[in-house]
Amino acid sequence: MxxxxxxxxxxxxGGGLHGCSAAYHLAAxxxxxxxxxxxxxxxxxxxxSAGGVRRLxxxxxxxxxxxxxxxxxxxxxxxxxxxxxxxxxxxxxVAENEAELAACATRVGETRALGYDFEELLDRDALRRTxxxxxxxxxxxxxxxxxxxxxxxxxxxxxxxxxxxLGARILEGAGVTALDRAGERWEVATGRGRLRAPVLVNAAGxxxxxxASMLGDTAPVKPTALMMMVSDRMPHFVDPxxxxxxxxxxxKQMQSGTVxxxxxxxxxxxxxxxxxxxDFRQLAESATNAAAIFPIMAKARLVRCWAxxxxxxxxxxxxxxxxxxxxxxxxxxxxCGHGFQLGxxxxxxxxxxxxxxxxNLPIEPFRVDRFA
Amino acid sequence: xxxFRRLHEDGPGDAMTVTITVDGVALxxxxxxxxxxxxxxxxxxxxxxxxxxxxxxxxxxxxxxxxDCLMEIDGETNRQSCMVIVxxxxxxxxxxxxxxxxP
Amino acid sequence: MASCDLAVIGxxxxxxxxxxxxxxxxxxxxxxxxxxxxxxxIYRAIExxxxxxxxxxxxxxxxxxxxxxxxxxxxxxPARFMPGxxxxxxxxxxxxxxxxxxxxxxxxxxRIIIATGAxxxxxxxxxxxxxxVMTVGAAQGLLKSAAMAPSSPVVLAGKGPLLFQxxxxxxxxxVAIAAILETGxxxxxxxxxxxxxxxxGTIGKGLALLRAIRQGGVNIIRNVVALEAEGRGRLEAVxxxxxxxxxxxxxxxxxxxxxxxxxxxxxxxxxxxxEWNERQQCxxxxxxxxxxxxxxxxxxxxxxxxxxxAEAAAHSGRLVALAALKxxxxxxxxxxxxxxxxxRTAWQRHLxxxxxxxxxxxxxxxxxxxADGTLVCRCEEVTAGQIREAVSLGCAGPNQAKSFTxxxxxxxxxxxxxxxxxxxxxxxxxxxxxxxxxxxxxxPIKPLTVGELAALx
Numbered sequence: 018m019x020x021x022x023x024x025x026x027x028x029x030x031g032g033g034l035h036g037c038s039a040a041y042h043l044a045a046x047x048x049x050x051x052x053x054x055x056x057x058x059x060x061x062x063x064x065x066s067a068g069g070v071r072r073l074x075x076x077x078x079x080x081x082x083x084x085x086x087x088x089x090x091x092x093x094x095x096x097x098x099x100x101x102x103x104x105x106x107x108x109x110x111v112a113e114n115e116a117e118l119a120a121c122a123t124r125v126g127e128t129r130a131l132g133y134d135f136e137e138l139l140d141r142d143a144l145r146r147t148x149x150x151x152x153x154x155x156x157x158x159x160x161x162x163x164x165x166x167x168x169x170x171x172x173x174x175x176x177x178x179x180x181x182x183l184g185a186r187i188l189e190g191a192g193v194t195a196l197d198r199a200g201e202r203w204e205v206a207t208g209r210g211r212l213r214a215p216v217l218v219n220a221a222g223x224x225x226x227x228x229a230s231m232l233g234d235t236a237p238v239k240p241t242a243l244m245m246m247v248s249d250r251m252p253h254f255v256d257p258x259x260x261x262x263x264x265x266x267x268x269k270q271m272q273s274g275t276v277x278x279x280x281x282x283x284x285x286x287x288x289x290x291x292x293x294x295x296d297f298r299q300l301a302e303s304a305t306n307a308a309a310i311f312p313i314m315a316k317a318r319l320v321r322c323w324a325x326x327x328x329x330x331x332x333x334x335x336x337x338x339x340x341x342x343x344x345x346x347x348x349x350x351x352x353c354g355h356g357f358q359l360g361x362x363x364x365x366x367x368x369x370x371x372x373x374x375x376x377n378l379p380i381e382p383f384r385v386d387r388f389a
Numbered sequence: 390x391x392x393f394r395r396l397h398e399d400g401p402g403d404a405m406t407v408t409i410t411v412d413g414v415a416l417x418x419x420x421x422x423x424x425x426x427x428x429x430x431x432x433x434x435x436x437x438x439x440x441x442x443x444x445x446x447x448x449x450x451x452x453x454x455x456x457d458c459l460m461e462i463d464g465e466t467n468r469q470s471c472m473v474i475v476x477x478x479x480x481x482x483x484x485x486x487x488x489x490x491x492p
Numbered sequence: 493m494a495s496c497d498l499a500v501i502g503x504x505x506x507x508x509x510x511x512x513x514x515x516x517x518x519x520x521x522x523x524x525x526x527x528x529x530x531x532x533x534i535y536r537a538i539e540x541x542x543x544x545x546x547x548x549x550x551x552x553x554x555x556x557x558x559x560x561x562x563x564x565x566x567x568x569x570p571a572r573f574m575p576g577x578x579x580x581x582x583x584x585x586x587x588x589x590x591x592x593x594x595x596x597x598x599x600x601x602x603r604i605i606i607a608t609g610a611x612x613x614x615x616x617x618x619x620x621x622x623x624x625v626m627t628v629g630a631a632q633g634l635l636k637s638a639a640m641a642p643s644s645p646v647v648l649a650g651k652g653p654l655l656f657q658x659x660x661x662x663x664x665x666x667v668a669i670a671a672i673l674e675t676g677x678x679x680x681x682x683x684x685x686x687x688x689x690x691x692x693g694t695i696g697k698g699l700a701l702l703r704a705i706r707q708g709g710v711n712i713i714r715n716v717v718a719l720e721a722e723g724r725g726r727l728e729a730v731x732x733x734x735x736x737x738x739x740x741x742x743x744x745x746x747x748x749x750x751x752x753x754x755x756x757x758x759x760x761x762x763x764x765x766x767e768w769n770e771r772q773q774c775x776x777x778x779x780x781x782x783x784x785x786x787x788x789x790x791x792x793x794x795x796x797x798x799x800x801x802a803e804a805a806a807h808s809g810r811l812v813a814l815a816a817l818k819x820x821x822x823x824x825x826x827x828x829x830x831x832x833x834x835x836r837t838a839w840q841r842h843l844x845x846x847x848x849x850x851x852x853x854x855x856x857x858x859x860x861x862x863a864d865g866t867l868v869c870r871c872e873e874v875t876a877g878q879i880r881e882a883v884s885l886g887c888a889g890p891n892q893a894k895s896f897t898x899x900x901x902x903x904x905x906x907x908x909x910x911x912x913x914x915x916x917x918x919x920x921x922x923x924x925x926x927x928x929x930x931x932x933x934x935x936p937i938k939p940l941t942v943g944e945l946a947a948l949x
């Protein structure tokens with residue numbers, strides 16, 4: 018591979034969930050994509066993510082995509098031969114007082130007004146039926162039934178394996194060092210040799226800004242380290258993934274019985290070395306939040322904490338769609354900590370844009386030049 | 390029969406006896422011993438059921454690295470019993486396999 | 493946030509020696525140890541034994557007795573000892589997360605000496621999770637701390653100085669040993685290293701141990717190439733194979749030992765820079781001659797920085813403490829040189845025995861003959877076969893294998909399976925151990941409860 022320039026139909030930069038999903042959808046349409054991954058597949062956000070498959074509370078711009086993506090999540094096993102451990106056990110957001118419950122009602126009303134009926138308002142009793150272990154002070158919330166969670170590393174691996182089976186190639190340890198347009202082709206230099214393809218996809222996550230910049234697009238991204246904690250195994254006490262209106266919390270009990278706690282608390286990130294450092298003052302707050310909503314958690318033992326590097330944009334929405342500066346280049350990066358659910362559909366959108374030149378889903382809010 | 394015996398069973402340390410309860414059964418231990426040591430000197434050396442397969446486990450390393458000696462001690466689950474010193478009246482339970490999680 | 497000049501983590505020989513010297517020279521020193529008393533594993537319960545069970549010293553032996561003076565000096569020094577304290581976090585900025593009596597707190601140290609010692613190399617054999625299978629170190633800890641010994645004739649299996657030391661202690665205490673199953677052959681490769689080991693006194697001590705064991709009439713079976721712990725719910729017998737044939741010994745207690753490795757859990761979690769020690773087949777932090785790591789103000793002393801044994805550890809502790817005293821301006825450069833020279837010479841004399849011991853008792857290749865059905869990760873019950881399958885599905889390193897199989901995700905955080913999982917991956921992919929790497933270790937390195945973390949001071 019080092020001596021000659023390898024050819025492909027599409028070069029995808031980034032071997033996370035979005036890159037592997039794009040590779041799968043392209044390969045399913047008969048193309049031969051190659052994924053260039055600077056480290057190993059699912060090294061950062063795609064293995065460190067909490068794995069929420071959530072429409073609940075989503076930005077209105079993302080809802081059409083999230084709706085379409087959910088249908089793919091429910092078909093993942095048939096589509097890929099592995100379901101990424103997707104469990105549609107629902108999502109709940111808890112209100113701790115009347116003001117928060119009123120905000121829940123407003124949110125559900127707004128979503129309804131947009132024509133979506135997936136969010137359901139829960140009163141005190143309905144909340145207790147759905148989440149019996151919730152703290153007695155909680156007064157209600159919002160529930161979304163067909164949402165759930167999956168296992169990020171396995172979901173990414175499922176896309177990867179199916180893509181490979183359909184003829185895609187994955188090149189690990191192949192960080193992009195240079196990128197040029199030569200005639201009708203992109204030429205990409207990597208740590209593992211040169212590659213050539215007519216089309217390029219930027220799915221480089223928190224490093225997508227650098228790739229965009231090589232293409233001539235200005236797309237601000239702030240790398241962040243979103244922290245997570247996991248407990249030891251506990252007896253089963255909660256089904257849905259639970260968040261809170263007034264607190265940073267994402268809470269789910271896995272099938273193993275372990276409880277994964279997140280919520281967007283940030284550690285420190287070193288962009289160059291790709292290392293993160295945990296901030297235990299912040300995690301103490303995260304622990305406070307978990308124990309406030311689930312008193313049973315106070316005695317649960319935390320066995321591990323970690324952080325994944327994710328790219329965040331100024332408006333908290335990702336970049337999806339064609340490059341403005343360069344021909345035959347497409348973006349799919351900086352999902353701001355809520356891109357896991359969107360992985361299946363955005364790969365499909367990217368493949369549609371490449372093969373058909375268009376998509377039926379509204380991607381205008383995610384255009385790469387919106388801050389230029 | 391127990392796996393381990395005390396070399397000084399009739400020695401001067403008898404005044405140092407501490408009584409703990411393991412799964413509801415009173416167990417004589419010596420002051421200064423760890424809970425895991427007391428369990429290993431009892432007729433049932435097991436500390437817990439393995440969380441996946443449910444097979445019995447007993448303390449293995451006795452220095453706080455293997456986590457096979459996890460027991461419930463005074464209402465707190467999954468404590469390293471090799472790192473906890475016995476106290477009069479301590480309530481100890483062997484850890485059962487967590488109930489299967491659905492769905 | 494509470495603070496100190498120097499925080500020492502671990503009160504074994506290295507930690508005690510380092511803290512004593514540093515405190516005597518005027519540093520404000522705090523020493524954290526998870527155990528109730530100083531001594532570490534090697535001098536476990538040395539104070540109690542010296543005071544209340546003096547007669548036990550007769551079978552525990554001379555080398556154990558040596559710990560008493562260290563502990564006495566440590567107690568007499570102004571160093572503040574915090575027993576029963578778990579260190580669950582050390583940050584690069586030298587903030588330390590501790591847990592004591594159910595209270596979590598952060599403290600700030602000017603300098604840190606990590607002296608977390610060694611742990612026994614985990615080497616899986618079929619049935620090693622059965623009740624009745626333990627480590628030699630575990631049994632020795634019971635002998636020291638609780639004067640407990642096996643109720644029935646015991647089988648010791650493996651190799652290394654600690655195994656023979658425990659056998660000699662059992663013989664001296666009149667405890668019955670059914671057999672010693674010595675794994676591997678004593679290799680010729682050890683011969684070139686005999687002289688430095690002899691000079692350090694190691695060989696003399698070793699021969700005395702072996703003589704005592706033989707005089708005790710213990711059946712030593714050599715060249716054991718395979719072991720299996722058998723039983724339903726409890727150990728019932730040990731089956732073994734030697735180059736000559738097979739055998740089976742009925743016993744309720746099997747004690748395993750395949751040498752010791754640096755306890756790198758904390759140093760990996762910070763993370764300090766580490767290197768693969770090919771001779772000792774384990775990871776250890778990269779240190780300069782004074783024990784300094786690549787992180788400013790964090791040093792490592794004793795076995796946690798590479799296996800050297802208890803005597804070497806005490807000298808290493810003092811060397812590292814002297815460097816701290818120099819760095820904090822408590823002693824000048826010239827005084828440092830003079831004091832350090834003595835310690836360094838003594839340290840190196842003890843270290844000189846290691847090449848011989850490492851060659852005499854070479855670490856087994858954890859991956860070579862591991863059957864697919866053998867449990868590798870005790871916490872999550874993952875087998876060697878599952879790790880091999882994960883590799884075949886594209887897991888190129890331990891962290892992916894962990895994500896895929898849950899090996900290393902349990903409460904021990906990979907302490908028991910890390911090296912074996914890496915060795916399996918190395919063998920399957922044809923990579924070296926240093927290429928394969930190790931699990932990313934993340935704090936807390938010891939579990940703490942959600943409630944304890946929420947109340948962090």
